[in-house]
Amino acid sequence: MTRSNAIQLIHIAKGQLALDDDTYRSLLGAVVPGKSSCREMTIIELQNVIQAMEAKGFKSKPLRRSKRRMSAPSDVSLKIRAIWRMMFKEGFIRDGSDIALDRFVQRQTRIRNGGAGVSSLEWLRGDAEANFLESLKQWHIRAMREAMLAHRVRLPEIRLPVTKAGTMTQSAALTLTQPEGG
Incomplete structure (x- = not known):
């Protein structure tokens, strides 16, 4: 204080x-x-x-926060919140609150925007919201892989689509030839 x-x-x-x-x-x-x-x-x-x-009887009251959400959340923002809370429950992040999520959104969008970030998940729209969801999913996948490797748990095998003749489909072959991360 x-x-x-x-x-x-x-x-x-x-x-x-x-x-x-x-x-x-x-x-x-x-x-x-x-x-x-x-x-x-x-x-x-x-x-x-x-x-x-x-x-003598004085009771201090904590500051009340106003209701944050002005409109109904989008499906994408609901998915983002669900992944965020799941990552908290799994121990990948320290704070699973909406405030912590908003701070993370602001940091990530500041990096992408090259300056001021979007200060709340509720204000992300369109491509920015979809891009944020994808980056959060990728982070979650990386964190799960690292945790599995740290606990010596075998990673699941990737099942590639195969035609009736037993050959790989064209998209599966492309998946194998592309370098990881690109």
Whole structure:
């Protein structure tokens, strides 16, 4: 907590406890002898004042966040959220919250846009949303492969399509000839 935040909180407590100016200043003087103004106090002294006000019945309320979603989420954004939460449950990411996802979206879109990123998943549209989904899926696949290899679990074999004659289809042959990652 910064010094200015502590002072703001003390003034909120003063109002909530309905303290007149004389009572308020005597409380400050009782908690921090010789000082009757928040401006004169250090951060530790301000925190002591807050604790004294809490003992008198002050209850601080956490900031309320406004509802974020203005419109119904798209199918793609629902898939993105599902993969994000799955990666959290599997231990590949530390924070599975929507706020963490929005921060990740902003970092990734900033890189792609070469500057300012899109600050929320809800604002991604069209190709940007589809590209983000694909990159998240690829990251998830890489993380799963690494985890499987670390636990010495055998990776699943790739089954390529074969014609009735027993030969590989043209698309399967192309898949085998393309270098990995390209």
